[in-house]
Amino acid sequence: xxxxxxxxxxxxxxxxxxxxxxxxxxxxxxxxxxxxxxxxxxxxxxxxxxxxxxxxxxxxxxxxxxxxxxxxxxxxxxxxxxxxxxxxxxxxxxxxxxxxxxxxxxxxxxxxxxxxxxxxxxxxxxxxxxxxxxxxxxxxxxxxxxxxxxxxx
Numbered sequence: 001x002x003x004x005x006x007x008x009x010x011x012x013x014x015x016x017x018x019x020x021x022x023x024x025x026x027x028x029x030x031x032x033x034x035x036x037x038x039x040x041x042x043x044x045x046x047x048x049x050x051x052x053x054x055x056x057x058x059x060x061x062x063x064x065x066x067x068x069x070x071x072x073x074x075x076x077x078x079x080x081x082x083x084x085x086x087x088x089x090x091x092x093x094x095x096x097x098x099x100x101x102x103x104x105x106x107x108x109x110x111x112x113x114x115x116x117x118x119x120x121x122x123x124x125x126x127x128x129x130x131x132x133x134x135x136x137x138x139x140x141x142x143x144x145x146x147x148x149x150x151x152x153x
Contacts, residue, residue, distance in 0.1 A: 002061075003053060005147035009064055010049020012140045013042040013071075016133060023129065029122060032115040033089060034078040038133055041071035045140070058148040065144035068137045075134030081117050082128050088117040 017039055023029045031039075045067035052060035081088035120128045127135075 002147050002150040005143055005150060006049050006052045006061060006064070009061075009068070009140050009143040009147060010046050010052070012136065012143065013045035013049070013068065016136055017042040017046070020129070020133075023122065027122075030115045032117040032119075034074065034081065034117045034130070035115075038071050038074045038078065038130065041067040041074070042137075045071075045144075052147070061144050061148035065141045065148065068140040068144055072134045072137035072141065075130045075132075075137060078117065078130035079128060079134060082120045082130060084118065 020031065020035065020039060024031055045064050048060055048064040048067060052064060078088075080086050122129055124132065
């Protein structure tokens, strides 16, 4: 059972990563900075999964859960940036322009990222890719924890 849970959790991260790459290369939707940040923990979780299949113990599945929780948190943070609930990194979003001089406005335009983190390029059921990643990754956290607990008993 432990092996199956680890395969599901690590495979889930790999599938989400492949989906993101599909949107990028097939769907021609380049990722923003926060999108990239969400990918790194998925890569870590997949690698942890490979190790956890070879090394017994609960530590690696708990590390997989931490990786999935990290990408989930970044996904929900990104959702807040997309929805305007809070500001994202200044290298990823644009700031207010109300009090800018024409020179400052031109500087902001020229320094703007090519893909902004506060734009939503795709939605399903009114939820963005970042939100779906946050939800799916929370499910993966549960699977990782189940794998760790299965090992402990």
